[in-house]
Amino acid sequence: MHGDESAAYVLYSYAKINWFLAIRGLRQDGYHDITSLMQQIELADEIHITLASSDAFWCNFSIPLGEDSLLRRTVDVLRGAFPKLSWMRFAITVKKSIPPGGGLGGGSSNAAALLRFLPQLAGYCPRPEELVTLSLSLGSDIPFFVVGAPFALVEGRGERVTPLSFPPRRHLVLLFPPFPVSTSWAYRKWDERKRGKGFLMEERLAAFLKRQDPGGIEEVIWNDFEEVLFEEHPVLLKYRNLLLELGCRKAFLTGSGSTLVGVVGSREEGETVVDRLRGRGLSALWTVTRCGEHGGGNHA
Numbered sequence: 442m443h444g445d446e447s448a449a450y451v452l453y454s455y456a457k458i459n460w461f462l463a464i465r466g467l468r469q470d471g472y473h474d475i476t477s478l479m480q481q482i483e484l485a486d487e488i489h490i491t492l493a494s495s496d497a498f499w500c501n502f503s504i505p506l507g508e509d510s511l512l513r514r515t516v517d518v519l520r521g522a523f524p525k526l527s528w529m530r531f532a533i534t535v536k537k538s539i540p541p542g543g544g545l546g547g548g549s550s551n552a553a554a555l556l557r558f559l560p561q562l563a564g565y566c567p568r569p570e571e572l573v574t575l576s577l578s579l580g581s582d583i584p585f586f587v588v589g590a591p592f593a594l595v596e597g598r599g600e601r602v603t604p605l606s607f608p609p610r611r612h613l614v615l616l617f618p619p620f621p622v623s624t625s626w627a628y629r630k631w632d633e634r635k636r637g638k639g640f641l642m643e644e645r646l647a648a649f650l651k652r653q654d655p656g657g658i659e660e661v662i663w664n665d666f667e668e669v670l671f672e673e674h675p676v677l678l679k680y681r682n683l684l685l686e687l688g689c690r691k692a693f694l695t696g697s698g699s700t701l702v703g704v705v706g707s708r709e710e711g712e713t714v715v716d717r718l719r720g721r722g723l724s725a726l727w728t729v730t731r732c733g734e735h736g737g738g739n740h741a
Contacts, residue, residue, distance in 0.1 A: 452488040454554040455481045455731060456545040458695040458702050460658055461646055463639020464631055464665045472581060472598040473628055480608060481591045481731040486537045486547060488554055493532040502537040511579060515552040518575055525563035542621020544696025546582045553586030573600060591731040608732040609655035614689060614703035614714045616680050617724040627697035630669045639665045659691050667694045687714045
């Protein structure tokens with residue numbers, strides 16, 4: 442056992458949004474190639490880690506914690522790669538603020554936080570490329586969080602992450618529908634239709650990347666999942682339109698849903714929209730994009 446069993450470590454595990462998401466097609470390995478612009482936001486889970494005599498996992502939200510859970514598989518993968526971790530046991534508590542099944546990458550972010558931190562407890566300093574390779578056996582969004590850049594172009598099945606030096610600063614409203622969306626289900630529905638038109642937007646994306654002007658981020662907003670999910674869950678389209686009616690400059694689905702994102706001009710505008718959404722019995726909060734390593738916490 443290494444260190445003091447009473448020592449507690451606290452990690453912050455940030456959510457992400459997809460400003461742009463184009464599905465390129467189904468690969469031979471069963472995954473999908475994508476092109477995406479991802480950015481971390483200030484909404485975060487807290488992960489508390491204590492050295493213990495046996496492994497224990499707890500969460501304040503109903504997520505899988507059994508042998509096949511993402512948290513346990515992440516620890517198992519790390520022990521396979523870094524032998525000293527095999528002699529260590531952890532009590533891991535996740536205090537979630539990021540809703541599961543919301544397209545915000547909460548589970549992937551949790552896994553990435555463990556991948557980046559646990560090896561250090563055993564004296565390892567793995568290269569980011571090593572951790573990206575390990576993460577691909579766990580989930581396609583995890584490499585983005587492992588790399589740690591707040592804003593990046595993500596390609597392939599998620600393994601090609603290019604950090605971008607011009608992250609947009611935006612105030613956001615997040616609207617949480619009362620149901621999650623399974624990523625695997627969303628991709629199956631996309632496969633049935635294969636209507637993705639994101640490739641038609643990639644010329645605009647290329648121009649944005651060439652200009653390196655964060656002020657143009659709204660011009661490249663796109664999500665290939667919207668057409669599929671708006672057909673399957675018409676209430677998502679209703680919620681997107683509601684965000685626009687309430688004054689958001691843009692509104693869009695992030696990831697495979699179900700969270701809707703509204704872009705507003707200020708904290709005050711965001712708080713006003715959130716109050717009006719809550720007045721209709723909907724779950725919502727305002728947040729901001731992350732532009733650096735240091736976070737500012739969650740916002741009601």
